[in-house]
Amino acid sequence: MYTTDEHDNRYDIEMQVADHHNLAQRVRYYQAMNVLDAYDKGANYHDANNSYVIFICCFDPFQRGAQFYSVNKHLNEFPDYRVLDGATDIYLNATSPRHEVPPRLQTLLDLVAHRGSGQTDEFGVKLKKKIAAVKHNKEWRADFMRLSLYEMDREYELREAKRRGMEKGIRQAVKENHLKLINGLIGLGYSKQEVIDFLTTYMHTAVTEAE
Known part of the structure; x- marks a missing residue:
């Protein structure tokens, strides 16, 4: 899914079921596509909006046990210093039993992973109704x-x-x-x-x- 928000920030959201061990390279490709779309002809570099590539994975992409991973550039010599180029990579591990994300996102990950927790809230009920409607379309x-x-x-x-x-x-x-x-x-x-x-x-x- 590709979308923008009210500030024209760009979001590319992908699903990945199997681990082909090339996720980081794929994310770099999607970031490049977002960036090309962000720079209008003749626009100043400072006018480019933020770009987010979000992968919802049915596996742990980095094998570190976390549910949420985010990647930004930093200086190798000074790891605490972030380079604010507007690009953020986000990896979500739907299989993780941890609860490291906001409630509605947790509900979505629970549905992806076929878990029962968190699916009785209003957002979860709406999601399940949408899924049922799509399956019957x-x-x-x-x-x-x-x-x-x-x-x-x-x-x-x-x-x-x-x-x-x-x-x-x-x-x-x-x-x-x-x-x-x-x-x-x-x-x-x-x-x-x-x-x-x-x-x-x-x-x-x-x-x-x-x-």
Whole structure:
């Protein structure tokens, strides 16, 4: 989920179920995307708003036992001195039994982790009603299934191609999944130019190939 607040601070909120041991690198990528969006053409650097990348994880991302981790820059020679560049990385460990976050966020993490605690408050009741409504929305379920199948197909094909050491197979799997993705974007109403922009920006596809 990508959103902004009333001060135009930017928030990118992601879910991560499995630990692929590349979370910090992924967060750096999302921060870069937030920053590019924050700087309007010709704007002063001081006018850039804060950027937050928040990962809700179904595992402990740093294996330190905490429920809440936040990352900001600091000087290596003076660890207590923070460099205020406006970027903050936040990692939430939904599996932790600790209660280190505000009550409503705790309720959300409890729901993610399928825990019973904290879900009887008003916020928890609203969340569960929303989840139930979404699960019974046929259009959403169809989109979700298509995306889930795409992800599973992509992971399977790439894993098999890598296992066999077939570079050609990897390229073919990527091409086929790009076609699946394009069909999915068209089905969701994306225009041709929007699809091309998506492929070049987020999939790092060359413009000629995207076209």
